[in-house]
Amino acid sequence: MRQFFEIVSEVLRWIFEHKKLVFIYIPLLVMVLLAAYTGVVYLGWLSDRDKALDRLFRYKRLIDHTEELREGYAYRSADIDLKAKVVDIPTRIYDRNDEIIGEFFEQKREIVPYSYIPRMLVNAVMASEDRDFYRHKGISYQGILRAFAVNLTRLRVVQGGSTITQQLAKVLFTDMERRLKRKIYEAFCALEIEKRYDKQDILSMYLNLIYFGNGAYGVESTAKMFFGISVRELNETECAMIVGVISNPLYYSPISNLNNSVNKTRRIMKSLVDAGYLKQEVAEAQFRRFLDKWDVVFDAEGKATSSLIGSFIMSTYRVNRAPMFNELIRRELAAKFGEDVVKRGGLTVYTTIDAAKQDIAQKALQEGVLSQREYHLRRAEKFKGSKKGEAERDNASSIEGALVSLDPYTGEILTHVGGYSFSSQNQMDHVTQIRRQPGSSFKPIIYAAAIEARDITPSSIIIDEKTVFGKNYAPRNYDGKYLGPVTVRDALAKSINIVAVKVIEKTGYGTVFRIIKQGLDLSEDELSERFMKTPS
Structure with missing residues (x-):
């Protein structure tokens, strides 16, 4: 211990003897180097600016186009540049009654206009991500100082100083890596965004763009993935849970870590109270109703262990009601537009299929094929150990079926069931790919x-x-x-x-x-x- 104090004493004496070097020259050198580095990054930003702003403009136009379509404006296919990719949008296939029967995507995203986003979801974003959003011009110096103080007291990074505008710039224009260059570049992007777009536009772009885990991008896809409803139908606590995922989708998603998600939702509700958006008693009552509604179960230690949240991920989130028919359409689209456009271009395909009848046809075919398979399996059991038994077992495994129904007056296809099931092991369409004597x-x-x-x-x-x-x-x-x-x-x-x-x-x-x-x-x-x- 004595040796330690001697070392500290020597260090302090050296600092005292070199006060100008330590407190003036070294900080000044660091500031000059940082300014020079910032200048280099700024020159890089200037060379990228036109391209980056064009990308931002096209993304904003995509959101505007979505809003115009919902208002009833019509577009010709020639009006839309399918290859002008800004963000990935799923291709959706609709039946004759405008029900979705299939989707193709790499990123699950649904663009919605700002009017669809609940005010409480916006408030939750403000309360948890950027309380100075309506006051700053892209960079919140107060937020940076606050985050620095919190992280210093915790001795680790627990809070970021980035504004919503900076987060939008990060996702759209940077490689997402934690580097000083990226932070400086992101700041220049944020300042430019604030010059060109109002706060509502920035929020709309941000909430339609960010990643929420499990392949879902944007608040609409996430609302359907977690709760099976559109974002416009969410209540206050459901909004809080979605916002809670933003900071770390892997750690706070209710699908991958329910307990962390519930605790984060509780903290978001408290932030809404602290920011004056909700009263304490109202927030507590809504949180209790949320737990009851989604059947959140806690263990003896008070940890959330199960719930109904996310039970929609395979029903509403991933739609494929006519697998063989959808695959036929996918091949047609890929041949015409290319695979990349099919998965990312946001095509809308209308068909003559009747989804309700398709469901019935699929069930009927599966029941019929299964009945025949079970018949041969019973015979195989009867002749067990003999060649006839083996032959019956082979018959059972090889039985397949197909069903197509048409409108006799128009020739329109109403149902198309190409086989018992569609999987990575079996994609043979017995309607279009199997040739048989009529x-x-x-x-x-x-x-x-x-x-x-x-x-x-x-x-x-x-x-x-x-x-x-x-x-x-x-x-x-x-x-x-x-x-x-x-x-x-x-x-x-x-x-x-x-x-x-x-x-x-x-x-x-x-x-x-x-x-x-x-x-x-x-x-x-x-x-x-x-x-x-x-x-x-």
Whole structure:
């Protein structure tokens, strides 16, 4: 201990003997170096400014465009530059009744106008992130000093001095790394933003941009992820929980750390009281109602262990009600616009699918396939240990199905179920990717072609008898019987194979192919690829 005091005494004596060096020259040198470094960063900002401000302008225009669409303004596709990417927006697929049936995204984001954002959410942001927001011009020197004092007393970084404008600049224009250069650059960006946009615009851009964890960006996507509702429907405590996530999404998200999130929400509610936005008794009552509403359960130590918050993440947050159909659309869009635009360009796709009927069709197909699989599994169990049992088990695993329903008057697709399930292991669409013989369902087209060519009439008589066509093709009727002379009308009604083959032999494949090509709107290549000249 004595040696320690001797060292301290020597240091103090040296400082006293070199007062000018310690208190004037060294601080002055540091200030000069810092000023020079700031000047270098400023020159870098000047070279980037036009590009950065253009990015900011396009982001603001995106929000304005969203607000205009909600007000009923119409746009042509040519008015929107799909490749002018500012932030990633999901592509959404809608059914005929404007229900979302699918989304493609890398970042889950929904842009909403400022009018959708509750006043209490804005107040919570002010109270917790930037109380001087309406007074400063981009940089809060008072906030910086306050954060410095708090961090000094805690001996660690617990509070930041960045304003909301600086945080917006950081996310839009910097690499997010904690470096002095980034902080200086961010300050210049913030000052420029404040010159060009009012406080409401800055808040709107900020709250639509920032990350809230679990792939969600912006308050609208986060509200749906946590609570299953739009941001405009949130109550005060729900707003507080969302704002509480901003400072550290991993640590304060109710999905990844419920207890931390609940405690942070309580502190945000206290901040609202301290800032004069809520009365103490009102805040406490609302917080209790919030815990009851979302069934927050605490353990014996008072830690929140479970709740209903975030239970919407797979239902409302990630929408895929018609998996095979949506994948078909994704491939079409990717071929036309590119994969990057599909996942980030915010396309809106309207389809003829009826979401309610799609849900019913999907359930019906799954129940039907499952029933058949269970039948073969029961037979496999019955013949367990034998080759027949193994064959039945193989049959069970290979059973699949598909279902499509159309509007017979318009040809619009109402439901499209391409298989039992859609996963990373199984993406085969049995509607569009599997080629099978249409069988007897094709006979009406053959008869229609022959009637149109005036080769037959519904009353024409054709002999149903055992016949060999060509060299060795000898079809049989399903029941193995032959009816002799029969009208075309009866032959079609009874699905007689011999008569159908005689009709196509009489009228020729050219007439039939012409009807197929027109009816299915096929090119010559598609027609020759999918249909062959075979009587079977």
